[in-house]
Amino acid sequence: MNEELILRTENICKSFNGIQVLKDVNLEIRKGEIHALMGENGAGKSTIIKIITGVYTKDDGEIYIDGKHVQINNRHDAAEAGVSVIYQELSLVPELTVAENIFLGHEIMKRGLPDKKEMRRQVQELIDRYGFILKPDTLVATMGMAQRQMTEILKALSTEAKLLIMDEPTTSLSASETEQLFVTMEGLRERGTSILYISHRLEEIYRVTDRLTIMRNGEVVGVVDSKTVEADTVTSMMIGHEIEKTGVRTPNINTDHYIEVKDLQLGKLLHDINFKAYGGEILGIGGLVGSGRTELVSCIYGAIKNYKGSITLDGKPVSRSVAKNIKAGFGMVPEDRRTEGFFPQLSILRNIAISSYDRLSSGGIVKGKDEIGHAEKAIADYDVRPAMRRLPVQNLSGGNQQKVILARWLSRDVDVLILDEPTVGVDVGVKAELYVYMRKLADKGAIIIMVSSDLAELTEVSDRVLVLHNGTLFQEFKDHKATQQAVLLASSGVAAKEGEVL
Amino acid sequence: MKNKNVFANVWAQRGLILAVLLLIMLIGNRSFFSLGNLRTILMSIAIYGIMCCGMLLAMLTGGIDLAMGSTAAFTSVICLWYYNSHGMTDSAFVVGLVLAVLAAIAVGILHGVCDAYLMLPSFVVTLATGKLLYGLASAILKGSFIHLTNTEGFFYRIANSKLFSIPMPIIIFIVVAVIVGLILAFTVFGRRVYAVGANRAAAELVGINSRVFRVGCYVICSLTACVGGIVLTSMNYVTSATTAQGYEMMIMLALVVGGADIMGGYGDIAGAVFGALLAGIVENMIVMLNINTNYSQAVQGIIIVLAVAFNVYNNRTSAGLTKPRKKKAGLTARKEV
Numbered sequence: 001m002n003e004e005l006i007l008r009t010e011n012i013c014k015s016f017n018g019i020q021v022l023k024d025v026n027l028e029i030r031k032g033e034i035h036a037l038m039g040e041n042g043a044g045k046s047t048i049i050k051i052i053t054g055v056y057t058k059d060d061g062e063i064y065i066d067g068k069h070v071q072i073n074n075r076h077d078a079a080e081a082g083v084s085v086i087y088q089e090l091s092l093v094p095e096l097t098v099a100e101n102i103f104l105g106h107e108i109m110k111r112g113l114p115d116k117k118e119m120r121r122q123v124q125e126l127i128d129r130y131g132f133i134l135k136p137d138t139l140v141a142t143m144g145m146a147q148r149q150m151t152e153i154l155k156a157l158s159t160e161a162k163l164l165i166m167d168e169p170t171t172s173l174s175a176s177e178t179e180q181l182f183v184t185m186e187g188l189r190e191r192g193t194s195i196l197y198i199s200h201r202l203e204e205i206y207r208v209t210d211r212l213t214i215m216r217n218g219e220v221v222g223v224v225d226s227k228t229v230e231a232d233t234v235t236s237m238m239i240g241h242e243i244e245k246t247g248v249r250t251p252n253i254n255t256d257h258y259i260e261v262k263d264l265q266l267g268k269l270l271h272d273i274n275f276k277a278y279g280g281e282i283l284g285i286g287g288l289v290g291s292g293r294t295e296l297v298s299c300i301y302g303a304i305k306n307y308k309g310s311i312t313l314d315g316k317p318v319s320r321s322v323a324k325n326i327k328a329g330f331g332m333v334p335e336d337r338r339t340e341g342f343f344p345q346l347s348i349l350r351n352i353a354i355s356s357y358d359r360l361s362s363g364g365i366v367k368g369k370d371e372i373g374h375a376e377k378a379i380a381d382y383d384v385r386p387a388m389r390r391l392p393v394q395n396l397s398g399g400n401q402q403k404v405i406l407a408r409w410l411s412r413d414v415d416v417l418i419l420d421e422p423t424v425g426v427d428v429g430v431k432a433e434l435y436v437y438m439r440k441l442a443d444k445g446a447i448i449i450m451v452s453s454d455l456a457e458l459t460e461v462s463d464r465v466l467v468l469h470n471g472t473l474f475q476e477f478k479d480h481k482a483t484q485q486a487v488l489l490a491s492s493g494v495a496a497k498e499g500e501v502l
Numbered sequence: 503m504k505n506k507n508v509f510a511n512v513w514a515q516r517g518l519i520l521a522v523l524l525l526i527m528l529i530g531n532r533s534f535f536s537l538g539n540l541r542t543i544l545m546s547i548a549i550y551g552i553m554c555c556g557m558l559l560a561m562l563t564g565g566i567d568l569a570m571g572s573t574a575a576f577t578s579v580i581c582l583w584y585y586n587s588h589g590m591t592d593s594a595f596v597v598g599l600v601l602a603v604l605a606a607i608a609v610g611i612l613h614g615v616c617d618a619y620l621m622l623p624s625f626v627v628t629l630a631t632g633k634l635l636y637g638l639a640s641a642i643l644k645g646s647f648i649h650l651t652n653t654e655g656f657f658y659r660i661a662n663s664k665l666f667s668i669p670m671p672i673i674i675f676i677v678v679a680v681i682v683g684l685i686l687a688f689t690v691f692g693r694r695v696y697a698v699g700a701n702r703a704a705a706e707l708v709g710i711n712s713r714v715f716r717v718g719c720y721v722i723c724s725l726t727a728c729v730g731g732i733v734l735t736s737m738n739y740v741t742s743a744t745t746a747q748g749y750e751m752m753i754m755l756a757l758v759v760g761g762a763d764i765m766g767g768y769g770d771i772a773g774a775v776f777g778a779l780l781a782g783i784v785e786n787m788i789v790m791l792n793i794n795t796n797y798s799q800a801v802q803g804i805i806i807v808l809a810v811a812f813n814v815y816n817n818r819t820s821a822g823l824t825k826p827r828k829k830k831a832g833l834t835a836r837k838e839v
Contacts, residue, residue, distance in 0.1 A: 303706065321709075322706065322707065323711070324709075326708065326709040327709075334704075334707055340701075340707055342701070343696070343700035343767065344700060344767075345700055345767050350697070353693070354694075355708045357690040361689075361690045365689055365690075366688055366690055366692075
């Protein structure tokens with residue numbers, strides 16, 4: 001490997017309102033390597049990246065790119081220096097084509113009009129050079145997340161980026177799309193592009209990166225070879241102490257308390273679905289993105305109403321109204337907390353209490369003291385940080401936002417809890433906490449249904465796993481028999497031995 | 503601890519804006535402070551204020567009502583037309599008022615259904631219904647106006663009487679503001695209004711029928727337009743299709759100055775009242791400073807833009823704690839989220 005450095009930062013410091021968030025951060029990325037950056041939420045990863053890309057200005061320290069000392073004061077400087085970033089939320093315009101998006105803002109002009117032909121040709125050239133599976137004329141709106149990400153990468157490459165920064169690029173990708181992305185990344189590495197890769201998922205770090213820098217509390221706590229490092233070492237470096245293993249739980253299943261789904265059909269998305277979820281167990285639902293997992297749980301919750309078939313709770317039909325189901329003890333942590341979960345500009349208190357005004361009001365008037373008491377107790381019980389009930393939820397870290405949404409339901413003792421991708425973008429420390437809360441609720445006899453793409457989570461936390469494939473139940477894994485490999489195979493339609501084919 | 507500082511700051515800033523304006527008038531024209539003029543200012547603040555309260559609700563749920571001025575004209579024309587053609591008795595006024603209220607409710611439902619159920623952009627829809635209502639009012643009056651002559655009866659007293667020596671329009675404004683304020687601060691309805699404005703999809707998933715709330719808020723908005731229109735008519739004692747024309751812009755700007763977010767989910771009654779205060783004062787200032795009418799509109803525009811810029815800028819610098827804004831990364835140096 002080339003030992004030359006593409007990026008070197010020297011003692012970068014940054015404070016916000018007197019709080020130091022970065023302390024002497026030294027980051028070194030070699031030419032042609034995929035370098036991972038890990039750390040809990042709030043460790044300073046995003047801040048250092050925003051400094052490198054010119055979103056924030058540093059208080060102190062130096063940045064060297066390709067051996068040259070550079071001054072990065074804004075995004076333009078960063079782009080000039082050859083640093084390109086691909087954010088979690090993609091910046092493509094859906095109504096435009098791949099080529100139009102790539103040249104957006106710096107179109108090639110010919111006689112005062114954009115030269116579409118030339119732009120298309122150049123994009124095709126780029127696609128050929130990097131071997132992407134894309135067409136210049138495809139409308140972005142019609143593409144999947146993986147292809148959109150590729151377009152974004154191509155856009156970065158079109159500006160001659162030497163260093164590509166990818167901030168949790170796989171959160172919205174399915175397993176196969178993720179693999180596709182990794183292959184792309186490896187291709188880029190071979191051509192000498194360096195990649196700084198940020199992720200919470202250890203298996204990805206092992207799979208695709210060369211070296212790993214770990215940050216904690218605004219400092220770099222270690223740089224390791226990511227192919228050989230032990231997972232436990234990484235996690236304990238990230239959180240500063242060892243995490244307790246979750247271990248296998250023996251569920252106390254109550255077969256008299258159940259949700260039964262019979263002959264469920266939803267357009268072409270779901271068909272022939274039959275299963276029961278019992279009180280006291282955590283039922284995991286796996287499958288690829290698009291296999292109908294989210295639709296299935298939305299039907300149960302009443303958020304999707306136009307399904308055929310029956311869904312019953314202890315033999316009585318479940319309503320198709322979310323409001324009625326909530327009164328009956330249902331709760332849901334949706335897939336995308338930002339767009340469907342929390343109310344960004346409202347306070348922690350309002351975000352927690354919003355589901356419980358049936359108890360916190362009388363005659364339409366909110367009982368103020370009860371509301372505050374309810375929220376304060378939830379904040380303490382579920383360790384929301386900072387524990388300031390008036391703080392807008394958008395100012396919290398991802399993990400704490402998720403805690404708030406979970407607290408919204410747990411604080412009202414839900415009886416049926418549906419969780420859709422509960423730990424996406426949540427760091428390891430908080431993850432373990434969320435699992436403890438889920439298990440406690442299950443121990444109280446509640447029915448818990450958890451959809452997840454995180455195979456480790458699905459196999460370790462669930463007591464039983466159902467795998468969906470192309471809109472139907474493909475395989476069931478009982479008694480903790482699900483292994484990551486088997487679930488992955490079943491997700492793509494290959495039955496493994498351990499499970500029972502439905 | 504930080505919260506309180508920032509809260510105090512917002513009011514300090516609002517106070518500063520008012521102080522600057524008053525200082526200008528102290529130098530510019532002292533008759534601004536004459537009792538007669540202050541009364542005029544208070545009256546227009548009252549009208550703007552009443553309508554601001556309604557628009558605040560529409561804006562909180564993410565809507566906008568650009569037909570507010572026309573709604574005020576249309577409903578007051580209906581009321582006055584009936585009143586005028588039925589002998590100008592108190593009972594005729596009550597019937598006219600009921601008709602006006604029903605018309606306002608119908609307008610609100612129309613706006614709400616177009617926005618929440620038919621998913622039409624509220625900007626365009628209310629702009630169009632504004633034209634429609636203006637046209638209907640013109641048609642009812644056949645292009646003319648109603649000038650009332652009797653100075654007795656319930657209708658006259660709406661704007662021309664006092665309670666505890668406070669002019670009635672101010673009392674009506676205070677009552678409307680207190681009611682809306684109480685609804686927003688202490689009722690489940692209020693909590694849900696904010697939730698719907700902050701994130702519709704999330705509101706649905708906690709069992710709130712967001713569409714019903716949006717329609718409801720449009721209805722309340724049209725009702726305040728109706729109240730504002732009738733108070734204004736009682737004050738001027740004349741109504742035509744152009745009554746309250748252009749008020750919606752002043753109201754919208756007043757709310758933005760008062761810190762409401764046009765995208766919904768953020769704003770409060772105190773800000774709305776402050777905005778109405780500012781709108782009334784600025785409007786009067788222009789007249790009192792004897793600014794050439796050719797420039798008065800431009801000056802008004804500049805003052806409003808400055809006030810809005812000041813407000814928005816301050817909200818950004820005090821980022822995060824008081825007025826978080828949606829996806830404005832890069833403008834605010836927020837802590838890592």
